[in-house]
Amino acid sequence: MEQPSCGNASSSPPRPFRSKVLEELTRSNDLSNDLTPHMCFQVLKALLPSTLVATMVDEMNQFIYKRPHDDNNRSNSGVHLLAHKDLYVGLLAHVEDKKQQLVDLRQKLASKQHQNVELAVEIAMYQDKLEQHYTTFDEQAALNAIATLKHRRVLRERQCTGLMKTIDEKQDRLLEQEKAIKAELDRLRMDDCAYRLNAKKLKENQQLLESFTRAGLESQLQAVEGKCEEIQAKVAAYQRSHTPRPNWDALRGDVEYTFQCHNLAGDANISTEALMKMQSSAHRVEYLAAAIELIGLSQDTASRLLSVHACAAFLVVFMGYIVFSSLLHVIFYRRGPVHVRSVHHGSLISFNLIMAAAYAMVSTELHVRGLSLMQFDAVWPSWLAITGQVVGAMLGANHVEYYWHRLLHSRFLYTRVHKVHHHYKHPHPFDDMYMHPVEGAAFFFILYGPPFVLPMHVVSFVLYMMVMGLFGVLDHSGVPFHLPYVYSSTDHATHHTKVNSNFGFPFPYWDLVHGTYDGDFGA
Structure with a gap:
């Protein structure tokens, strides 16, 4: 029969009781004289689990009781027990390890129970706080406060809306007033320009009348006087009507009549072509340029x-x-x-x-x-x-x-x-x-x-x-x-x-x- 090996036999130190048993087993070569079946049973029962004890008892009975009681059989049974000694030692070490693991598990269980107790205490504290909160919380008062805040917000929004409308209305009124003021300023500027232009034309006509001789130009003088009266009437009518823009066509006709008077006086500085250019121009700026040339400025x-x-x-x-x-x-x-x-x-x-x-x-x-x-x-x-x-x-x-x-x-x-x-x-x-x-x-x-x-x-x-x-x-x-x-x-x-x-x-x-x-x- 081969001798089984166990890795834990040499790793764990023998305890006092196990050492005593091992010394008892190895004290003599003739084991049959000192080791009785009852002693073996007690040793195995103390050191091994019940299932292993039953197995070992059966084995010992087989070697001790069921075989002839001769010296050879006894010596063989002793040798068999010695062969299983290391196995028993390993099993004992395994039992000790399991016991140590059981102790560790009991310690972990105790720590978990301690943690559970602490959690239970915290839960109880939070429950007390919740009960205090629920006892002091007034739901109706909170709802009333929320409703009051909502009402205030609605009032504020209405006030802001009213203010925005008022501001918009004031801005519209200011814009309308600004437009009216600008229109009035434009009208006054146009009135001033028209008055200055008509005054200048009247002055030019008066100068032309002074240059004419009474011998051959009595009819022309009367016509010029009539034209001056018409121009004065137009100026007065324009000032009364407050027209925002002058009637450029009528004033252009006045300029044409003035130039005709210049031609009658023999003024060679003014040409008919320049007058036609002024009348036929499609652009106001070109008309202005031609007028500038007529008063003595160059084209450049x-x-x-x-x-x-x-x-x-x-x-x-x-x-x-x-x-x-x-x-x-x-x-x-x-x-x-x-x-x-x-x-x-x-x-x-x-x-x-x-x-x-x-x-x-x-x-x-x-x-x-x-x-x-x-x-x-x-x-x-x-x-x-x-x-x-x-x-x-x-x-x-x-x-x-x-x-x-x-x-x-x-x-x-x-x-x-x-x-x-x-x-x-x-x-x-x-x-x-x-x-x-x-x-x-x-x-x-x-x-x-x-x-x-x-x-x-x-x-x-x-x-x-x-x-x-x-x-x-x-x-x-x-x-x-x-x-x-x-x-x-x-x-x-x-x-x-x-x-x-x-x-x-x-x-x-x-x-x-x-x-x-x-x-x-x-x-």
């Missing part, structure tokens, strides 16, 4: 004087943009958070603003020199005609601007040109000029282009530029301004956050046609 001097209009247009565009954007910034953003600007913000908007003013100057010079379809008639068209010209110019510019804007959002132009303008996701005043110079040049070309394509009166063009400039600044100001079915400043603000929508400026009609509109059109 007249051309330089006409360039004053271009310089004035440059200053109006440059200063108008700065003043209006500054007002929006002071009114709406003076006390707000600081808007972080780009490093190149100042230089880029300055360059684009100068370029916009230069466009205005060049286009104005082209207009006054008759190189466009701009009309400078002295008599203004009807307000219906002016409105039609303004709306037509805005719709045309809107049409071209929509497709140009869509082209800017192509991959090639967006990454190289238009991405600069989309640097600000929430624009503030002065951010509309933050764009690539190529984009700015194309935009200003579209903006100033209508008078070169459509016949427009100068008054219509001025109104068109005012409205387009106002909408352009409002689009990038962050200030909500809405005209149902016409215009909304939030549409372009949405375009800066959602780049694939709201391409049109200033109207959203082409976005509605092409399905790129994102906003409240009729709200």
